[in-house]
């Protein structure tokens with residue numbers, strides 16, 4: 001049996017729920033990613049990471065990947081460039097919550113949300129908390145890019161602020177996953193993140209989008225990106241996502 005939820009037939013889905021399988025929901029977005037990357041960058045990375053993680057788990061636990069969320073919330077600043085779909089955050093939360101509730105209705109108790117789009121950090125947490133509150137099922141939430149931060153730190157060339165949006169990180173991963181969709185001749189370094197925020201994300205928050213002004217639609221330095229780095233980042237994201245799924249599957253919920 002494959003790992004794609006949408007390719008299963010109804011009786012197979014019932015059996016998967018019965019067997020306590022994990023369902024993973026990749027959450028991306030459709031938005032401009034500078035002049036050099038496709039607008040499906042976030043969704044492509046989310047799906048490919050989740051599918052690779054599911055394969056790495058080799059059925060222990062059994063794991064199925066849903067079709068991704070491809071339309072969500074982006075800040076208005078990105079609408080300066082064509083290709084951005086902007087749903088209100090409340091709509092995204094409601095959509096996620098109803099998808100999660102549907103899974104619970106089918107009998108699934110182990111659900112993981114994997115988000116690759118920074119603007120969704122808050123909404124995926126809210127939706128997960130709402131499901132836990134209303135249905136007594138606590139989804140796991142994982143941010144694959146953050147789990148590969150050490151690889152970028154050790155192997156990346158752009159340095160501080162070079163990977164905010166459509167920079168070294170995403171460009172490298174797309175050069176590895178879908179080089180035919182990347183136009184490196186159009187890549188330019190632009191509006192590197194200037195604010196060196198001295199707090200962790202759990203300690204304090206300021207939206208950095210109020211501190212930046214890109215000309216190209218990229219934020220960072222995509223010109224130093226390589227497929228080799230992208231391969232390392234992708235493998236780290238997949239392995240760490242698989243590790244999280246296995247850990248989450250082992251959590252006893254009341």
Ligand SMILES: [Zn+2]
Nearest residue numbers: 041042166170
């Ligand atoms: Zn992105």
